[in-house]
Amino acid sequence: MVSAFIYKEMEESYSDKINWTLDQKIFHLLETVDVYYHKFNGEVYLNFSGGKDSTVLKFFIDKWCEMNGYPKIKCLFNNTTNEHKQILDFVKTFGDEVIWTRPRMTFAETLQKYGYPVVSKQTARFIDRYRKTKSEAMKMFYKFGINKDGSKSAFKIAKKWHYLLDEDFLTTDRCCDILKKEPIKKFEKETRLKPINGVMTSESNQRKMRYLKNGGCISWKEGKEICSPLSLFTEDNIWECIDKFNIEICPIYYDQIIDGELVTGEKRTGCAWCLFGLHCESKDDNRISRLAKREPNRYKSMMDKMGYRKVLEALGFQHLP
Numbered sequence: 644m645v646s647a648f649i650y651k652e653m654e655e656s657y658s659d660k661i662n663w664t665l666d667q668k669i670f671h672l673l674e675t676v677d678v679y680y681h682k683f684n685g686e687v688y689l690n691f692s693g694g695k696d697s698t699v700l701k702f703f704i705d706k707w708c709e710m711n712g713y714p715k716i717k718c719l720f721n722n723t724t725n726e727h728k729q730i731l732d733f734v735k736t737f738g739d740e741v742i743w744t745r746p747r748m749t750f751a752e753t754l755q756k757y758g759y760p761v762v763s764k765q766t767a768r769f770i771d772r773y774r775k776t777k778s779e780a781m782k783m784f785y786k787f788g789i790n791k792d793g794s795k796s797a798f799k800i801a802k803k804w805h806y807l808l809d810e811d812f813l814t815t816d817r818c819c820d821i822l823k824k825e826p827i828k829k830f831e832k833e834t835r836l837k838p839i840n841g842v843m844t845s846e847s848n849q850r851k852m853r854y855l856k857n858g859g860c861i862s863w864k865e866g867k868e869i870c871s872p873l874s875l876f877t878e879d880n881i882w883e884c885i886d887k888f889n890i891e892i893c894p895i896y897y898d899q900i901i902d903g904e905l906v907t908g909e910k911r912t913g914c915a916w917c918l919f920g921l922h923c924e925s926k927d928d929n930r931i932s933r934l935a936k937r938e939p940n941r942y943k944s945m946m947d948k949m950g951y952r953k954v955l956e957a958l959g960f961q962h963l964p
Contacts, residue, residue, distance in 0.1 A: 850874075
């Protein structure tokens, strides 16, 4: 009962804080960075993706360092080898401020060995496991969510994706671990620096739950410490900051005219050729159709040499160029 009461109090507190003014949120961000920085005697780094959120966070952290007379906090950019070219070009403009790292395998190598990231992490993982298991009981679990005792689980491959079980391409979610998590863990082990990231709770319920579990923007769990100063920011807050402080972000977020054609700006960036969530986008204007216009040579190679055309057609995107 006590823990439930405390959780309720925290959730009410969170509801108040998420509605703070922008100035209140910025003050809280700087205060959070200050606490975390001094706890680890400055042995921290910013996980910098080149995206708009981490760019805004870098702006404020740089200002905080300047106000306190500290050298700029180190930034790490992990080149997954599945980045948008415009993101790579933007990160390069920061020069020596950013340390670059890369995974042990390229994205192309993960495609060849493990398969394609389709639909969602869970769906891709369950399709892969369904195909590999020899247990009929496990097949029933992955496909229908039926446990060994006959009870039903919410975790299963949605019926609309059952047809993918018979497709002749592999599916995976392992690329996330190999391309993103492993290189960052390796960097932290070698440098012993503690991470700061640009995650916002408004992006998903899972991130909100993690914030509530941690009791705020910082997780103090030994060996897994992490600071997320943007936790209370929303998408609107990020754009407010960009406009108010004239923060330069990657051009990929803005509408652009390319070869005489309007290309819509991206709302989110990440791994360029990740297909998780693509089915929720328009068949006419989606992240892949926009890649065809921004990076035509790479697009042609991915579609025709790396097998993406077949995969995308199976997902219902038959009319891509």
